[in-house]
Amino acid sequence: MRRTTERARLCYSIALLVCLGCAVRASSQVEYRLVSREAIEGHLKSFSTKNNEREALIRKWLADAGCKKSNLAEQSLERKLPPNVICVLPGETADVILVGAHTDHVTEFGDGVVDNWTGASLLASLLYSVSGRPRRHTFVFVGFSAEEKGLVGSAYYAQHLTPEQRGHIAGMVNLDSLGLGPTEVWATHADKVLLDALAAAASASNLRAEAMNVDEVGSADSESFATYHIPRITLHSVTQQTWPILHSSRDKLDAIRMQDYYDSYHLIAAYLAYLDNALGKTADKAKATK
């Protein structure tokens, strides 16, 4: 999460996401698999405090989780910064669900476990979660570099896509600063379709997601995609009470509530599987009725 002001005041409106019109529970439509809580905890605990080592670890875990060598790449930035790391998990179509998390942290304070090792270290587990069955969408997992320097890696990535590639991104799901409590969503900066799908996935998996907006205090990599009108959503866990932990000496492993963190992983896995099934269907229907 990038702090844009030191004033610890979240422009927040707490609202439970309500799943309207999902009388048919989504669980019957989505399939995904989960890695164990021990594995999720293990990844979280093996953080490095060096940004280049973080990137290397994410790359290794993506490979270990089944990302083929030919689909795993590093994108060098035009500065002395660690690269973005990118894994493509092919699907039946060229339409893309992009899952991103920044790999860097502010090095002045704390260990940057919350912000954002919690997001980055889930990328490989989420790859595993959605790769157990055929997919309509191609999933692209990206560990973004240098978010804390001003969304540098995500801006570079979005900027260097072709207009056609951008047009194929059905949704960008950004993970930033999870595990401080239950899953929250930056609702005011989320695409409506992606937000509704989150409510449906939460309802189907009996997990919580609440709206918590960070408009006045911060930003996140999702905004690099909003620039190009790509539908985006940021999932986090920050509240008015926990916001001061970010970019402070308190950003350490012991700030994490492990059950909440595992629940967030579970919800995001369910959400990605749900999105794969749900996104594009409205467009398909529209085409069919023409």
Ligand SMILES: [Zn+2]
């Ligand atoms: Zn941050």
